[in-house]
Amino acid sequence: MNMQTRTPPSSPADNGYGFSDRIQRQLEHAAHLCAGQGGRMTPQRRDVLGLILTATTPVGAYDLLEQLKTSGRKPAPPTVYRALDFLLEHGLIHRIERLSAFVPCTHLQQDHPHDHSHGPAENCLHSAQFLICRSCGGVTEIADAPRVLDVLKSICGKKNFTMQSASVEVEGVCEDCAPASRGQKGPAPAPN
Amino acid sequence: MNMQTRTPPSSPADNGYGFSDRIQRQLEHAAHLCAGQGGRMTPQRRDVLGLILTATTPVGAYDLLEQLKTSGRKPAPPTVYRALDFLLEHGLIHRIERLSAFVPCTHLQQDHPHDHSHGPAENCLHSAQFLICRSCGGVTEIADAPRVLDVLKSICGKKNFTMQSASVEVEGVCEDCAPASRGQKGPAPAPN
């Protein structure tokens, strides 16, 4: 068994999940991001983030738990919830309240993660907006919507309410799943 | 045991909760509202709505369950969840996702429930905006914010996303709880 024990600083030898090259790059990037914030990207956290990045729809904590069990370790709920807490705190993922499930922050998925309009610290970490499709289960983070936050800020200002975080969740049917969208892209494959 | 079995159409003899006159009026109003929508305001539903109206902060399903137990009947979770579903469907309450708890729709609490800018059917039923105070636990429904919805509508339009419902939850510190709000109203009493 040639399990090479090469273990570079923050990407240990636990890649039994076969994360794609693209996702591995995203994980690499995430590791740098949280290193910059004084956080450590440990194997558990990396695995959880990788699984969330791999999924095409929001993933629940116990889904993650099941997937993690397939790989040597036998984790319990706290393992997953701690990893999720870490990833949330560092702005790498978001929680969709309506689904009790998690999605990657769109930062990590864009190929040019530099010039994002919302820095993870301020805007994204504690505030995000999502479009949730009831048909395909897909979730889109609205990154181009500072307007929403601006309106909310102005409302809070009027009411002397100090905003610490905000979430906007819009549920409906996405373009691809729209029945009569004369372009017929055909509804995306159902989640399950 | 003189359990009178008198049971008038939609305000039965189950007022062992001592709902205030004001809340009884609101319940009356709610009964008319859902009658207009072809719904029946049964004792269970009335009690649950009354309890939610009575509370000063969002109430969880199991809180309601406990409170209901004090009054003769011995309900189980489905009883509460069914009542909640009904009240949600008729736009009489809202669910705060972040808290897994429920608040009355602000309609019912305003003394002049006629001229509300959002009819229960269209805007309010499926969409609402809230300010949630971390200090006192109070929740304020932002009824004067069609702007938020407008912005969301416009974004959805651009993305060909058909909006069916939207929720906005802003968490922070309310005016009354703000530490140095030179007016010193003093932070509202903690929820518990």
Place this chain on the structure above:
DNA sequence: AGAATTGATGTAATATTATTACATATCATT
């Protein structure tokens, strides 16, 4: 009125999501 239909409730069991508490291990520094 009596039967059929629908809507609402009772009841038991179970599913899903999340946390607590405490022991152990790992990492960073001295």
Place this chain on the structure above:
DNA sequence: AATGATATGTAATAATATTACATCAATTCT
């Protein structure tokens, strides 16, 4: 190596929500 801080393992339990099926009550239709 000793220390202190951070991270993980483990078992139990809490909190929230749903399923399935039986019973009951109101409505409608002979």
